[in-house]
Amino acid sequence: MTKSLDDQLNTYLSDAHAIEExxxxxxxxxxxxxxxxxxxxxxxxxxxxxxxHERSVHDRLQARGGSESKLKDLLMRVxxxxxxxxxxxxxxxxxxxxxxxxxxxxxxxxxxxxxARVAERAGDTETVELAHRIRDEEERMAGRxxxxxxxxxxxxxxxxPRDDLDTQLNKYLADAHAIEAQAIQLLESGPELAGDxxxxxxxxxxxxxxxxxxxxxxxxxxxxxxxxxxLKDRLMRAGALNWGMFFQTHxxxxxxxxxxxxxxxxxxxxxxxxxxRVAERAGDAETVAVSERIIPEEQAAAKKLYxxxxxxxxxxxxAVGxxx
Numbered sequence: 001m002t003k004s005l006d007d008q009l010n011t012y013l014s015d016a017h018a019i020e021e022x023x024x025x026x027x028x029x030x031x032x033x034x035x036x037x038x039x040x041x042x043x044x045x046x047x048x049x050x051x052x053h054e055r056s057v058h059d060r061l062q063a064r065g066g067s068e069s070k071l072k073d074l075l076m077r078v079x080x081x082x083x084x085x086x087x088x089x090x091x092x093x094x095x096x097x098x099x100x101x102x103x104x105x106x107x108x109x110x111x112x113x114x115x116a117r118v119a120e121r122a123g124d125t126e127t128v129e130l131a132h133r134i135r136d137e138e139e140r141m142a143g144r145x146x147x148x149x150x151x152x153x154x155x156x157x158x159x160x161p162r163d164d165l166d167t168q169l170n171k172y173l174a175d176a177h178a179i180e181a182q183a184i185q186l187l188e189s190g191p192e193l194a195g196d197x198x199x200x201x202x203x204x205x206x207x208x209x210x211x212x213x214x215x216x217x218x219x220x221x222x223x224x225x226x227x228x229x230x231l232k233d234r235l236m237r238a239g240a241l242n243w244g245m246f247f248q249t250h251x252x253x254x255x256x257x258x259x260x261x262x263x264x265x266x267x268x269x270x271x272x273x274x275x276x277r278v279a280e281r282a283g284d285a286e287t288v289a290v291s292e293r294i295i296p297e298e299q300a301a302a303k304k305l306y307x308x309x310x311x312x313x314x315x316x317x318x319a320v321g322x323x324x
Contacts, residue, residue, distance in 0.1 A: 005122045008252075008322050010066035012115045013057055013127070017068045019108055020054040030101065035094035035155035039148050043101070046141045053134050060130055094155035098148050099270035105142040106302075107263035109135050110309070114255050117313045142266075149270070153277040165282040170226035172275045173217055173287065177228040179271055180214035183264060190261065195254030195315030199308055203261070206301045213297070216290050223286070254315035258305055265302035269295060 027047040031040035061067060116131035160168055187210055190203030221228060276291035 005118070005317075005322050006064070008317065008320055009115075009118050009122045009124060009127065010061065010064055011252075012111075012118055013061045013064070013066060014069045016111055016115055016131075017054065017057045017061065019111055020050060020057060023050050023104065023108065024054060026101070026104070030097060033093050033097055035158070036148075036151045038151050039094060039098060039155070042141075042144050042148060046144075049137050049141070053137070056130055056134065060127055063126075064124075095152045095274050098145055098152040099267060099274065102142055102145045102270040103263045103267035105138050105145065106266040107259055109138040109142065110259040110262045110306070112138065113306075113309055114259065114313055114316075117310065118317070121313075121317075145270075146273075149273045149277060153274050153281075156274075157278070157281065165278070166224070166284075169275075169278050169282045169284060169287065170221065170224055172278050173221045173224070173226060174228055176271055176275055177214060177217045177221065179268055180210055180217060183210045183268065184214065186261065186264065190257065193253050193257050195319055196308075196311045199254065199258065199311055199315065202301075202304055202308060206304075209297050209301065213294050216294065220287050220290055224284070252316035252320050254319060255312045256316075258309060258312035262302055262305045265298050265305065268298045269302070272298065 024047070027043055027050055030043040034040040034043060058068065112131045112135035116128050116135065119125075119127035119131060157165070157168065184207065187203050187207035190207070191200035194200040194203060218228060272291045272295045276288050276295070279285075279287035279291065
């Protein structure tokens with residue numbers, strides 16, 4: 001079905017509103033689960049910003065004659081509440097919270113970058129300015145979260161006896177293995193859903209790197225006498241399959257996939273930053289070296305995806321049959 005560019009821009013704005021609804025749900029509960037006052041303050045401060053983001057997007061939609069999607073907003077609020085329950089059920093809650101928040105900020109950053117590009121095509125300078133302003137605030141929040149890695153690891157390991165650090169490190173390695181399992185599942189479906197040959201090439205290129213990352217993590221686990229968690233791996237792969245189904249049900253798949261893949265790279269970056277710090281505490285130089293090898297490759301993959309957002313926008317607009 002052919003849609004007008006203005007209609008599609010309203011759809012992107014309603015998506016942005018739903019994402020802010022989920023962010024609000026997460027941020028309201030995050031300070032109480034942070035385990036550290038510095039981290040809690042970062043979340044409290046960003047909650048105020050996010051309330052402003054939600055109002056700004058709401059007002060822009062109203063001014064354009066659009067409206068939020070009540071179903072999308074509800075689903076995202078439920079997802080936000082579910083994430084908090086997941087984080088609180090983990091023994092290393094502060095670390096999980098910071099890593100997932102770092103990833104989520106980059107999903108928002110990516111979403112607003114794509115929104116700005118669609119608004120530019122539609123000649124809507126007010127929406128362009130709004131998207132750029134919020135994108136920059138999300139980027140600054142991500143930077144503040146980067147500064148919390150040491151505090152997050154400290155809070156996560158506060159009650160762990162020194163002689164239990166090796167066991168904890170094996171758990172962090174098993175988590176990394178499970179995350180790579182999900183990344184592989186996503187990237188395997190990426191080329192088919194990319195909507196653009198260059199995007200497809202990027203997914204294929206990083207799939208090869210990701211398989212190598214998983215091999216390196218598994219090698220460290222074997223050397224340390226640990227094992228990947230088959231349950232975690234299955235759950236993460238199942239999550240990737242669910243996301244694949246989500247992408248296939250949205251006609252603007254290329255843009256949503258690029259945003260999510262970009263965010264997922266940052267989940268991996270945050271995970272390896274914390275793994276490195278736990279390995280340093282445990283005196284495991286080999287695991288530190290593996291983390292330091294993988295982190296720049298994940299950063300490079302994220303940078304390449306960001307550079308291809310223009311292609312993702314064009315592919316998404318083609319997919320929904322947008323007419324200028």
